[in-house]
Amino acid sequence: MSAAGSSEEQFMCSICLDVFSEPVSTPCGHNFCKPCISQAWDRSCLCFCPLCKEVFHVKPELKTNTLLSAMVSQRKRDAHVRAKRVLCTFCTEPRPALKSCLVCLSSFCQTHLEPHLSVPGLRTHPLSLPLANMEDRMCPKHRRPLELFCGTEQRCVCSMCALLEHKSHDLLSLEEACERKKASLQHSQSQHMVEQRRLKVQEIQHCLELSKSEAHRETAELAKVSSDIVESVQKCVDHSSRVIEEAQRKHMQQAERLISELQQEISELEKNSAEVQELSRSTDPLHFLQHCPALPPAGLKDWSSVSFEPGVYEGSASRALSQLEHTLSDKFSTLSKPKPPSNAAAELRRLRHFAVDITLDPATAHPELVLSKDLKQVTHSDVKKWFPHSSHRFDRCANVLGKQTFSSGRVYFEVQVKGKTEWDVGVAQESIKRKGQITASSKHGQWSICLRNSNMYSACTNPWTPLSLQSAPQRVGVFVDCGAGLVSFYDADSAELIYSFPDCGFRDKLLPLLSPCNNNKGQNSVPLVITDVQGNKGS
Known part of the structure; x- marks a missing residue:
């Protein structure tokens, strides 16, 4: 790629003068941040390219420049890696550091690290993996390394701080203080709090299982109650129907008996009437008088005193409902009685x-x-x-x-x-x-x-x-x-x-x-x- 193509300006928007964000291309071939060009066109009555001034009479549809977008993303990742990389303190050209000295508060590449590996006075300096922000390891007051830990004030101090301000305090090396802190953290209150919360989780899970069991039991009981109510209603309907049917059957038997008696007497009367008509044709007075039947025939029933009324079933439904209400009231009373705490055995x-x-x-x-x-x-x-x-x-x-x-x-x-x-x-x-x-x-x-x-x-x-x-x-x-x-x-x-x-x-x-x-x-x-x-x- 040419020097111009890889220059900083290739990745910058000419409107906001910052690295591209959502780069899009206009029909004339120039690239801008999508928010920048959109806002520019929204504020203007004409849509034109801010670089070449080409006017677009119809607002163009902006499309993402996928290649440029990928290049910008890669550039940001590279910059992030470079920012995290620790460089040698003494190299004029950027070179990655191999070690950092906790006494010199500097970082060294392989070449500049050599004195710390060979010079007797420097070989005693503790080395670590490359560390950024070495300034944080320096006492801001005395500009000396923070190499001691004050247990009294619970902070890191330099040798001058220890000599001047922490004489009677509990002073430890950083290594010893670190070991103590790690040991205390292993037996810290947080472990107890974790255990408490685990127990609480178990308790909640147990209660949830109990709740599910209780819900299942109550649902089953509700289903049984509903079934009992339906059964009670059905029993009441069946009983009332049987009572009405029995009354109707007896009423029908009474009607059939009366009708049978009436039909029998009708037959006798018709027979008697036929005999009378036959005798009336006789010309022999003696024969007529001797054989003429009694009118009306003997043994007939006086039906004027007999009455037959329609069956009365009015009120049967009301009585059935009243009985049902009484039955359900007893059942509801039983169900609504306060129970012992969830039943002693269940508790x-x-x-x-x-x-x-x-x-x-x-x-x-x-x-x-x-x-x-x-x-x-x-x-x-x-x-x-x-x-x-x-x-x-x-x-x-x-x-x-x-x-x-x-x-x-x-x-x-x-x-x-x-x-x-x-x-x-x-x-x-x-x-x-x-x-x-x-x-x-x-x-x-x-x-x-x-x-x-x-x-x-x-x-x-x-x-x-x-x-x-x-x-x-x-x-x-x-x-x-x-x-x-x-x-x-x-x-x-x-x-x-x-x-x-x-x-x-x-x-x-x-x-x-x-x-x-x-x-x-x-x-x-x-x-x-x-x-x-x-x-x-x-x-």
Whole structure:
């Protein structure tokens, strides 16, 4: 391509004097930005070429110059690449840099990098891949490299800043500060926030599945109700029709019986009349008088007292509607009665979707407690084992905590209490007191229910609240809603709510808490067992 063809002007619009944007060609062969030439022609009463002044009496249809458009796009890409490329600081002609020196704050091509590879004084300078904006690595105040990090003020400083302004501050090398920052980011709050949001996604998905299930159930129930209503209407119509038909049948039978009697008497009268006419022709008076029948014949019915009215069916439809209204009213009354919270069994099924896998923490268990290998069972023994002192372990109360902590979302787990005479089940704050005598109550960060003396159930409020249960639970379900501050206990078999702690106001992470209590010389030796939750999503 010629020098003129590759010059800067070849890619510039003569109207806006900038690089072409949507280049189009006029019939005379000149090129302009489409917005520029369109605006120029819109402002003028004549359409003419701004370069050669050729007039177009009919406004031409502008067509994109595809070749020029491609060349302009390529030129912009090349310019962007050149802008991103780091050049050697010391070359008079543009040459790409191979390395940048973090001390000299300069970039070097292969030739100018040689002293940093051979001169002893320069070989200690740290080199990096080519870096743009080396000025950002310079202290604006002292014009020295930023080579230290002030942990106190959380910013990079130069050696003069460290000497003059940061003497008593926590100073680190950039490498050490970088490693610390990376380590802290790996355990940062953002990870916890990510986990919280993942749990929230799971919770929303669970709720969505429950919503779909409830919608399906309600739709099925609506279909059944509609079917019942149609069936009730049909039954009412059929019954009323049968009543009307039966009345009509009896009415017809009565009419047929009367007509039959009347026709029989008509026959007798006609027969008698024929006999009289026959005798009337006789000329023998004696014969006539001896054989003349009685008129009217004996045994005829007095029909003047007999009446037959049309069947009356008026009001049948009204009575049918009234009966239908009564039937539907009873049905609607049954349907509109407030139901228990989504049906106790359905409610427990919903809560079981929040089931979590719970294991016991041996480091917290009282020395007389024995845990199973799978950390799912705990029982009390008479043998007190020796353990090194630990602030995590209960030393007076026969308690053990779960390993899993929770501070957000909803949690559900079940504990088998079958066969025990005493036990405690619930949740506690991580900061719960573990040394000395402990009073189990919500006031002290423990939300639990308990059994004493085989039949005395209580909620560990302050003071304790006696509970009256219809039957002794074999498994206890524990549900915690951290956001709502709610802890609820259920009979996992009957689905009945045992007790709820509302408005708990949790101030710390929560953990499951179990106590099998003293074994009472073997009378209470059955273990507490964390059981698999039946019907949860993971089961």
